[in-house]
Amino acid sequence: MRFVLRRIAELAVVMFGLSVLIFVISRVLPGDPVRFALGPQATEEQIAQLSREMGLDQPMVVQYWRLIKGLFQGDLGVSLTTFRPIAGDLLTFLPASLELAFVGMALAIVVGVPLGVMTAVHRNKGRDFVGRALAFSGVALPVFWFALLVQMLFSFEMRIFPPLGRIDADVAPPPSVTGSFLIDSLLALDFGLFLHLLSFVVLPAIVLAASPMAMILRLLRASMLDEMGKDYVLTARANGMPRNLLIYKYMLRNAFSATLTIIGLLFGFFIGGAFIVETVFSWPGIGRYGVRALQFKDFNAIIAVTLVVGMAYAAANTLVTVLYGWLDPRLRLGGR
């Protein structure tokens, strides 16, 4: 319990620091967001008025206080391009992002874990070499390039999957229950619609999963090789334990705990990757929203997206640390 409380206290410190960091960056950096938002024809009065409405004429401390107060009230300000509340927009786009991320994460695990085990078991054979080549390629792929190649090949050339979007414009989305179109279509027992939706999610999910899959494969291979050199494996073998039971029940379980340490890194990959993948595939999620905000210099939306994404990321990492300590009590004792 003390372990959990300490992590939560640390998380609070990090979140406070993060809000200060983003606030400082957004106020200290040169450039006039208001002038940019209103365009070159804006008069000085208009600029002054919008600045006043945004509270930019107040002292820094007051501005920061308003940002934090808004954050706790779920108010992230108004977009400077659409003039709609940002918090509402983010909530609208969140389910699509989560859906894509979950499919991608599932894909990365389903492909990466067996490949990691296989390459370790068949070390230095042909299969190992193919697996490692995949691992090296996966982390070196520029996500945006891979996305375009996949789109060109499977959508434009072979016409197997649709190139853009989440659903055809003339198809009605399923009745909203969870917000995830895939799950909602299953709940509505509309399997035709499910397949239609699935065809849209396949390509972006593959692209999003490539790097994390490679990272899982590489780390799992290394830790499986580590396990192989241990005494208990030798003992189990000498006692005639079936090979598959040994590999999948005992070694994999031990190797997994090392793999858990990179989950935080994987989250980072998924969030960063989502910005690019959603943009290339026009997937209506938070990543695409964020990139648009950046490209249009939508000052308020940039701050809101960065803050929300950073906080979600920090919270997810804390959750992993807590879970990890719960799985492996030794970690609760050691300093950090």
Next chain:
Amino acid sequence: MADDANVTIASGLEDGPVSKAVPTWRIALETLRKSPLSMIGLFIVVAVIFIAIFAPWIAPFPDDAGATVNFAERLQPPSWKHWFGTDIVGRDVLSRVMVGARISLMIAFFVIVLAVLIGVPIGIIAAYWGGWLGNVLMRINEVFLAIPSLVFVLAVAALLGPSLPVVIAAISLAWWTWFARLAYGEALHLKEEQFVEAARVSGASGLRIAFGEILPNLTSVLIVKITLDIGYVILLGAALGFLGLGVQPPDPEWGIMVAEGRDQLPNAWWLTTFPGLAIFLTVIGFNLLGDGLNDLLGARQ
């Protein structure tokens, strides 16, 4: 438990100042040669650096790197004259890719230099002096780590207005944290070593111990980290260029070239394929070399 004891003894030996001496370059090269993957990496890295330095002289159409137009030859597929084809205004894609190597390597070079110069001293100071200072420094470090690099860099670049110096500054601002973290972990370990103790007893000042005794012993870990990170910085810089928030046209930055080629898909496939392939191969090269160096220098994870 016997296992743990063995591990401690083994790593204790490795960490000793004597056996951790950096091998001479001859031995290093011989060892590296035994691993074909590392040799491929080394070859790619040397080739990319060579191309980056000499691009203006060896590129077939060096003028095409800038804002030239040659409408007579627009959107030509790959041929003997134009190996990688030509773009929408008739510029030679091969020449632009070659000159583009300069931009990507330059970004990576400056980012790594800045990140090392900021991160490593902070990490060592935090580890060696510890206390409230170390605590504050590492908390600041955690705050910077608490946001995915790409998102942070995009935000800074967008707010500052994209350009080459901004890209370098923005990525460095995100990247020093990794070096601080690495130096912190390593220095914490080295602090307990006998040679550091010996220096302390013989009256060396804190600064001298931190930078005269601890820093030199970080060299091999740093070399590995730097080699691997060059690849990732190149990827990040290219992603910025692709989203229009990095280096600006007409500079032949690889990410921008992929973005420009996107409008011509699927017909003019060469416009996106070749610049992307250049990024991919360069990053693989640095990764393979970094992995080889990692085995060679026996650096800890």
